[in-house]
Amino acid sequence: MDFIALLFALGFGFGLSCWIFGAILEKSNNLGDSHGGSNDYKAYPKFTVRRDKMSKDEQRFFSSQYAEKIDTGAQPSGASLVRRLTAEERKQYNKPAEPTGLFTPGSKSTWEDTTEEEIRNWDKNAGEYKNLAGIFKPVSDQDIDPNP
Amino acid sequence: MASLCKNCSHALVFDPKSQKLVCSSCGSTFLPEEIEDNSQKYREDLQAEAMEEVYGSKDGKYMDCYIYSCAQCGGEIVVNGTEASTTCIYCGNPNVVFSRIAKQKCPEFVLPFSVSKERAITLAREEIRRGFFVPKQIKNFSVDCCRGIYLPYWIVNADYTDAVVIKGEVRSGKSTVTRYFGRAGRMKIRNLPLDASRALSDESSQKLEPFVLSRLKPFDVDYLAGFYSNVSDVTYSDIRKATLDRAKEYFNEEAMRECQASNKKVISSYPSLRLNNDMVYAMMPAWFITFDYKGKHNTILVNGDTGKVVCALPWKKVLFYGLLIGVGILITIGAYFVFRETLPFFFASSGRRSSSSNNRGQIIGILVAGIIALFSTGIRKVVKVIKNIKLTQDKEMFNFMKKRQG
Numbered sequence: 001m002d003f004i005a006l007l008f009a010l011g012f013g014f015g016l017s018c019w020i021f022g023a024i025l026e027k028s029n030n031l032g033d034s035h036g037g038s039n040d041y042k043a044y045p046k047f048t049v050r051r052d053k054m055s056k057d058e059q060r061f062f063s064s065q066y067a068e069k070i071d072t073g074a075q076p077s078g079a080s081l082v083r084r085l086t087a088e089e090r091k092q093y094n095k096p097a098e099p100t101g102l103f104t105p106g107s108k109s110t111w112e113d114t115t116e117e118e119i120r121n122w123d124k125n126a127g128e129y130k131n132l133a134g135i136f137k138p139v140s141d142q143d144i145d146p147n148p
Numbered sequence: 149m150a151s152l153c154k155n156c157s158h159a160l161v162f163d164p165k166s167q168k169l170v171c172s173s174c175g176s177t178f179l180p181e182e183i184e185d186n187s188q189k190y191r192e193d194l195q196a197e198a199m200e201e202v203y204g205s206k207d208g209k210y211m212d213c214y215i216y217s218c219a220q221c222g223g224e225i226v227v228n229g230t231e232a233s234t235t236c237i238y239c240g241n242p243n244v245v246f247s248r249i250a251k252q253k254c255p256e257f258v259l260p261f262s263v264s265k266e267r268a269i270t271l272a273r274e275e276i277r278r279g280f281f282v283p284k285q286i287k288n289f290s291v292d293c294c295r296g297i298y299l300p301y302w303i304v305n306a307d308y309t310d311a312v313v314i315k316g317e318v319r320s321g322k323s324t325v326t327r328y329f330g331r332a333g334r335m336k337i338r339n340l341p342l343d344a345s346r347a348l349s350d351e352s353s354q355k356l357e358p359f360v361l362s363r364l365k366p367f368d369v370d371y372l373a374g375f376y377s378n379v380s381d382v383t384y385s386d387i388r389k390a391t392l393d394r395a396k397e398y399f400n401e402e403a404m405r406e407c408q409a410s411n412k413k414v415i416s417s418y419p420s421l422r423l424n425n426d427m428v429y430a431m432m433p434a435w436f437i438t439f440d441y442k443g444k445h446n447t448i449l450v451n452g453d454t455g456k457v458v459c460a461l462p463w464k465k466v467l468f469y470g471l472l473i474g475v476g477i478l479i480t481i482g483a484y485f486v487f488r489e490t491l492p493f494f495f496a497s498s499g500r501r502s503s504s505s506n507n508r509g510q511i512i513g514i515l516v517a518g519i520i521a522l523f524s525t526g527i528r529k530v531v532k533v534i535k536n537i538k539l540t541q542d543k544e545m546f547n548f549m550k551k552r553q554g
Binding site: 001002004005006008009010011012013014015016017018019020021022023024025026028029030031032033034035036037038040041042043044045046047048049050051052053054055056058059062063064065066067068069070075076077078079080081082083084085089090 | 253254256275276278279280281282302307308309310311312313327328329330331332333334335336337338339340341344354355356357358380381382383384385386387388394395398399401402403406407415416417418419420421422423425426427429449456457458459460461462463468471472473475476477478479480481482483484486487488491492515516518519520522523525526527528529530532533536537
């Protein structure tokens with residue numbers, strides 16, 4: 001019994017010590033190890049489907065059954081360098097997000113508002129960010145190089 | 149070329165403290181918006197020429213080098229493929245490669261430096277001095293080089309949908325069962341700043357966040373005077389991937405928070421992301437401070453606006469392991485006496501009622517799981533520090549900062 005007590009004591013003693021000094025080391029030598037959180041970017045998920053007790057079979061198909069695929073076709077090619085788009089290009093690419101509904105059999109789109117509406121609402125309620133209201137407005141056409 | 153002082157025609161430099169352009173010769177100050185730089189129009193078409201073409205050099209190390217001429221003294225300025233502003237090594241005047249920030253390439257916003265060079269070094273020293281395990285040589289580090297660099301960022305809006313399955317453990321009576329949770333939904337992500345410089349790792353630049361975007365100002369080249377800067381060189385797929393990673397992180401975080409279980413893990417997901425094409429191009433300020441320790445270059449990053457210090461530093465290994473073992477032995481001795489008294493009670497009772505022996509078995513199980521959790525959490529923290537030290541000593545980050553003129 002003494003041997004088992006010693007084993008437990010060793011595990012607990014060195015485990016706790018490891019945890020304490022790991023935490024101290026992290027605080028002492030790892031400065032600024034964080035990035036912006038979901039609050040900073042207003043990233044609040046809205047869950048439309050919740051399942052709490054799924055069977056093994058159900059869980060295998062859940063992702064493909066309820067995933068709402070967004071149409072990402074109307075975008076510049078992935079290999080091209082990111083740049084400011086011309087007014088014409090913006091018109092071409094800036095179609096509102098249209099869920100394809102490919103993976104939501106029999107269900108309606110869950111998108112309540114278009115991106116533009118959402119941004120307008122966001123601008124209205126932006127609080128401290130209010131003076132950024134114009135940030136997403138198109139740049140004036142004279143700034144745009146017609147031959148990029 | 150930098151804007152010139154209206155009074156004495158010396159080059160003006162942006163001063164983070166006063167948020168004005170200051171003349172180093174006569175001390176006059178001007179607001180950036182007051183200054184009109186006529187030279188910009190003349191120099192917009194002047195391209196930085198590839199060094200290879202100018203000198204015919206086929207040397208690989210000059211692959212990304214370009215020659216630009218100083219607007220003040222005509223001296224040759226060597227810039228890399230993405231540098232937009234630098235300093236002339238001959239006359240010391242700030243220079244802007246206008247062709248790289250003209251028209252569509254021009255940033256729309258700039259977050260001006262509000263932390264001065266001296267303040268950035270002081271902040272870094274103050275933070276480092278608080279570190280218990282930081283070696284003395286690092287606490288008193290001598291700055292090898294300190295450069296203020298405007299980093300290019302794309303500020304992105306995106307729509308995201310996902311359907312995730314989370315695996316977790318739930319108590320059911322006396323045993324633990326595995327349960328599967330499903331969460332499907334959507335999310336919008338607003339004003340996410342993404343580093344647009346390929347030379348700087350996303351992992352390092354992310355840590356400079358958060359930026360206070362309400363302090364963004366319409367872009368004006370005068371804010372670049374006296375600082376280095378780079379232009380965007382990322383592709384849409386780089387931006388997509390970076391946004392997807394962040395969106396996934398926030399979505400999964402919230403989905404897991406909703407599920408009442410322990411040891412949660414996302415086992416499957418079906419993410420979909422759409423970037424809005426109204427991305428905003430902005431310049432964000434950062435100080436890069438380097439120092440040498442045991443033959444290795446370490447780079448400390450300081451957010452040029454908020455003053456957030458980012459780095460991971462080598463530690464006093466002898467002190468760390470000595471304390472870890474010493475305290476470990478002390479706790480072991482204390483715990484030994486406690487366990488010697490209590491364990492016989494747990495083990496001796498197995499012959500009696502089965503329910504009480506089950507309970508005791510569970511307590512022992514919890515104890516073992518607790519010990520494993522203590523070890524793994526502690527080791528994870530140390531591994532994280534080691535990983536971040538590698539980032540601080542990353543050669544690419546050092547070269548990104550160091551390989552500039554002036």
